[in-house]
Amino acid sequence: MSEHSPYLLEARSLTRSFGRNVALSGLDLRLAPGHIVGLLGPNGSGKTTLMKLACGLIKPTAGEILIDGEKPGPESRSKVAYLPDTSYLNDNMRVSDIVEMYADFYADFDREAAFSLIRDLKVDEKARLSTLSKGTREKVQLVLVMSRRAKLYLLDEPIGGVDPAAREYIINTIIGNYHPESTVLISTHLIYDVEPVLDHVLFLKEGRIVMEGGVDELREQSGKSLDALFREVFRC
Amino acid sequence: MSWQFDSERPIYTQLVEELALRMVTGCYGPGSRLPSVRELAAEARVNPNTMQRAMAELEGRGLLRTERTSGRFVTDDLELLENEKRRLARVHVDNFLSRMAELGFTTEQALELAADKGVDNQ
Amino acid sequence: MLGKLLKYEFRATARLFLPIYAAIAILAGLMLLLRALPDDARGVSFLTFMVGLIYVVAAFGLVITTVVVLVSRFYKNLLGQEGYLMFTLPVTTGQNILAKLIPAMCWTIGSSLLCFLVVILQNFFSGGAPIRIPNGETAGFILLMLLALAAFILFCYMCMAIGQTFNEHKFLASVGAFIIIQLVLQILGVAGAFGLFKLGALANLSFSVDNIPGWSVLAGANVAMLAACAVFFLITRWLLDKKLNLA
Numbered sequence: 001m002s003e004h005s006p007y008l009l010e011a012r013s014l015t016r017s018f019g020r021n022v023a024l025s026g027l028d029l030r031l032a033p034g035h036i037v038g039l040l041g042p043n044g045s046g047k048t049t050l051m052k053l054a055c056g057l058i059k060p061t062a063g064e065i066l067i068d069g070e071k072p073g074p075e076s077r078s079k080v081a082y083l084p085d086t087s088y089l090n091d092n093m094r095v096s097d098i099v100e101m102y103a104d105f106y107a108d109f110d111r112e113a114a115f116s117l118i119r120d121l122k123v124d125e126k127a128r129l130s131t132l133s134k135g136t137r138e139k140v141q142l143v144l145v146m147s148r149r150a151k152l153y154l155l156d157e158p159i160g161g162v163d164p165a166a167r168e169y170i171i172n173t174i175i176g177n178y179h180p181e182s183t184v185l186i187s188t189h190l191i192y193d194v195e196p197v198l199d200h201v202l203f204l205k206e207g208r209i210v211m212e213g214g215v216d217e218l219r220e221q222s223g224k225s226l227d228a229l230f231r232e233v234f235r236c
Numbered sequence: 237m238s239w240q241f242d243s244e245r246p247i248y249t250q251l252v253e254e255l256a257l258r259m260v261t262g263c264y265g266p267g268s269r270l271p272s273v274r275e276l277a278a279e280a281r282v283n284p285n286t287m288q289r290a291m292a293e294l295e296g297r298g299l300l301r302t303e304r305t306s307g308r309f310v311t312d313d314l315e316l317l318e319n320e321k322r323r324l325a326r327v328h329v330d331n332f333l334s335r336m337a338e339l340g341f342t343t344e345q346a347l348e349l350a351a352d353k354g355v356d357n358q
Numbered sequence: 359m360l361g362k363l364l365k366y367e368f369r370a371t372a373r374l375f376l377p378i379y380a381a382i383a384i385l386a387g388l389m390l391l392l393r394a395l396p397d398d399a400r401g402v403s404f405l406t407f408m409v410g411l412i413y414v415v416a417a418f419g420l421v422i423t424t425v426v427v428l429v430s431r432f433y434k435n436l437l438g439q440e441g442y443l444m445f446t447l448p449v450t451t452g453q454n455i456l457a458k459l460i461p462a463m464c465w466t467i468g469s470s471l472l473c474f475l476v477v478i479l480q481n482f483f484s485g486g487a488p489i490r491i492p493n494g495e496t497a498g499f500i501l502l503m504l505l506a507l508a509a510f511i512l513f514c515y516m517c518m519a520i521g522q523t524f525n526e527h528k529f530l531a532s533v534g535a536f537i538i539i540q541l542v543l544q545i546l547g548v549a550g551a552f553g554l555f556k557l558g559a560l561a562n563l564s565f566s567v568d569n570i571p572g573w574s575v576l577a578g579a580n581v582a583m584l585a586a587c588a589v590f591f592l593i594t595r596w597l598l599d600k601k602l603n604l605a
Contacts, residue, residue, distance in 0.1 A: 035285065055446045056446075057604065058602060058603075074449055075448070082442075088443045089443065090435070092370075092373070105448065172281065175274075175278045175284065178284065196247055197281060197283050198283055215286075219244070220246050224244060227243065
């Protein structure tokens with residue numbers, strides 16, 4: 001048994017550099033269960049780096065990151081549902097094969113929920129991924145991730161490259177499948193669309209958190225929407 | 237009815253207003269069962285915690301009551317609903333009067349204008 | 359979890375190999391059939407020649423396919439974008455490597471056997487030499503071959519694991535790593551042998567091969583090959599654990 005941590009994600013002086021380029025610099029962060037957290041920042045601010053560190057794809061240069069009290073590894077990956085910012089599925093596979101594969105590897109995967117969401121998308125289960133449009137493929141990937149009953153969801157730019165209708169679908173899927181014991185971390189630079197869905201935000205700038213807080217508190221204090229606040233913080 | 241938010245004010249406040257409005261206008265009738273927090277959050281496309289907070293606030297005012305197993309219900313205390321309706325009306329009236337004051341009308345002049353308008357309509 | 363990984367890896371590779379295997383098996387059968395026919399007709403001998411030619415080409419194609427698949431599965435499935443899935447599954451990096459190595463070995467062995475299928479079948483049907491029960495030395499030799507195969511595949515994996523640490527031209531870097539490390543190993547090998555020889559001469563020992571029993575040479579080679587496998591595996595695992603650099 002690992003020591004019990006009240007935080008699903010905890011970072012202490014987390015630093016990661018790539019050569020001379022420092023992507024994250026001394027980040028301290030704690031995420032408790034039951035929140036939808038926005039990780040907001042322009043491109044290159046370290047959002048993807050933080051997500052990759054959280055699922056153990058890369059290792060910290062200094063400091064540490066803990067998932068539910070333990071270092072990222074096979075054990076933590078069974079609790080973390082990660083949606084990368086790329087198309088990461090084998091194009092030759094059929095939609096149903098991929099659903100079965102997820103069901104095979106992740107004990108927390110809700111197979112029925114996944115198939116029902118796929119049907120909602122009007123995607124043919126027997127279709128190979130290579131025959132689907134880019135937007136549909138992104139939705140299928142999101143369905144796979146959100147059909148897990150994970151503790152921590154890491155969604156890297158889930159609404160990045162899709163049209164407004166798809167954005168609506170994606171946001172609905174995230175709320176509809178979120179459950180109160182888990183936490184969702186959504187990275188994006190399109191704040192306007194996700195703002196009402198978030199209850200907590202982190203503004204990331206050049207590898208540091210420059211502002212953090214509850215969405216309504218920030219709106220109350222500044223009298224501005226987060227979108228407007230974001231433009232102010234990141235003004236060039 | 238659709239859920240619309242203006243961007244400057246906290247979403248929580250706007251949810252409380254919208255839910256209260258729906259209750260006093262009978263969209264959620266007296267004594268009727270409300271959809272679950274998650275359903276409402278999904279419908280309004282807002283954070284479930286924020287929706288939960290808004291409901292708790294309405295519960296605190298007595299407009300909602302929770303029954304442990306069957307969910308949340310709108311109060312069937314008609315007087316309470318009527319009071320809430322008046323409170324909401326009060327907010328609109330105050331807004332109206334302060335706008336009119338900005339335009340240089342006294343309260344009496346403003347009310348007179350409003351009454352004229354009412355007469356015109358009839 | 360290794361079992362599940364293997365299941366998906368075999369499934370993904372079988373899609374490529376099974377059709378080729380089937381084609382070669384049919385060609386082999388056809389050849390045996392033609393040989394059984396009386397050889398007087400010109401047409402038959404021409405046909406035998408053609409089928410034989412196609413068989414050789416197919417067998418050659420199989421060998422190439424095996425190498426390409428062995429390299430590309432590792433490169434694409436683990437080091438390409440699919441790596442985002444594979445390295446976030448609840449499995450260890452070691453399991454991910456083994457799940458590529460084991461099918462790669464099986465397919466290589468299968469392909470090699472298929473290349474000799476005609477010879478084997480002919481031998482069987484003509485009631486030729488019965489299959490010999492391998493003695494200890496043959497078994498040791500077969501083991502050495504298998505370990506050498508594993509070492510070679512793991513060496514390829516290691517070179518790709520090195521190549522992927524580069525930000526650009528990852529595949530070129532992998533090939534570069536392959537060539538340079540091979541070169542260094544060759545030089546070290548020659549130098550090591552030469553050094554041993556010198557030492558032996560100094561100590562006035564005679565290093566004649568005759569003095570060393572055959573089994574110990576074989577055992578030594580097996581141990582060395584196993585060590586090579588272990589080293590390549592551990593370096594690959596360390597690189598993929600600590601220095602993974604997915605595009």
